[in-house]
Amino acid sequence: MELKASLSSQDTHKCLLLGDSGVGKTTFLRRHATGHFKDTHKLTKGVQVHTLLLQTNYQDLALELWEVAGDERHGGLCDGYFFFAKCAIIMFDLSVESTALSVARWLRSFERICGKQFPVIVCGNKADLKRMPRQLCYRQQPSFDYCELSARAAWNLEAPLELLSRQLLQRRSLKLISQPIFKPKVGCSFNEDEMQQQMKVVHEIALPELIEDADESEEYYMEDTIILN
Ligand SMILES: Nc1nc2c(ncn2[C@@H]2O[C@H](COP(=O)(O)OP(=O)(O)O)[C@@H](O)[C@H]2O)c(=O)[nH]1
Numbered sequence: 288m289e290l291k292a293s294l295s296s297q298d299t300h301k302c303l304l305l306g307d308s309g310v311g312k313t314t315f316l317r318r319h320a321t322g323h324f325k326d327t328h329k330l331t332k333g334v335q336v337h338t339l340l341l342q343t344n345y346q347d348l349a350l351e352l353w354e355v356a357g358d359e360r361h362g363g364l365c366d367g368y369f370f371f372a373k374c375a376i377i378m379f380d381l382s383v384e385s386t387a388l389s390v391a392r393w394l395r396s397f398e399r400i401c402g403k404q405f406p407v408i409v410c411g412n413k414a415d416l417k418r419m420p421r422q423l424c425y426r427q428q429p430s431f432d433y434c435e436l437s438a439r440a441a442w443n444l445e446a447p448l449e450l451l452s453r454q455l456l457q458r459r460s461l462k463l464i465s466q467p468i469f470k471p472k473v474g475c476s477f478n479e480d481e482m483q484q485q486m487k488v489v490h491e492i493a494l495p496e497l498i499e500d501a502d503e504s505e506e507y508y509m510e511d512t513i514i515l516n
């Protein structure tokens with residue numbers, strides 16, 4: 288592909304796609320790689336890598352997305368997959384609270400192995416489903432952006448990639464300029480206006496400032512999560 292040939296190793300970023308099993312990581316990758324959606328869930332074993340070529344209004348870049356198997360986070364094996372990663376997308380399922388609570392653990396694993404200096408995007412998938420009773424909302428931080436999407440409804444699929452590209456290239460006004468056309472899964476009913484409204488609420492309740500010294504605490508990222516009833 289022409290775009291790939293013109294990209295240097297400097298423009299290629301290894302990105303970990305992390306999150307509990309079943310949150311939709313493979314589906315997200317498949318959507319970007321092929322445009323297709325499947326209802327089946329097959330456990331990803333080990334690691335799966337897809338390179339996504341992105342065109343932005345500043346420059347082109349390649350994201351090498353590594354999906355690391357969800358159930359192996361405590362095994363030594365997966366540490367090796369993390370090496371040389373320059374960023375991460377941590378995904379959870381908007382309809383399953385335990386997957387949102389796991390975000391903190393995934394973040395700690397990433398920071399333990401890769402360091403704290405790299406961008407991380409947290410994203411809630413399955414926005415087409417009924418949300419978990421308690422919504423979780425993440426504090427806004429320079430290196431901790433948040434977005435919601437639905438791989439099934441093909442809604443907002445490019446959002447985590449755009450947020451990540453902004454941080455990697457340090458361009459706040461960066462926009463993706465070429466995106467594949469995704470079609471929602473047939474029979475998937477999804478109210479985009481309602482979704483936009485929910486996102487507005489999420490952004491309004493996100494706290495703007497960090498709690499002082501909070502990053503010294505073991506449970507920092509848990510504290511960083513607001514639980515709404
Ligand atoms: N309703 C809904 N289901 C989804 C969505 N994304 C993925 N799924 C389903 O969730 C299940 C797990 O997806 P998968 O990608 O295998 O999860 P992974 O274990 O994180 O890789 C599959 O049955 C998918 O069809 C979504 O946006 N909405």
Ligand SMILES: [Mg+2]
Binds near residue numbers: 314330
């Ligand atoms: Mg998978």
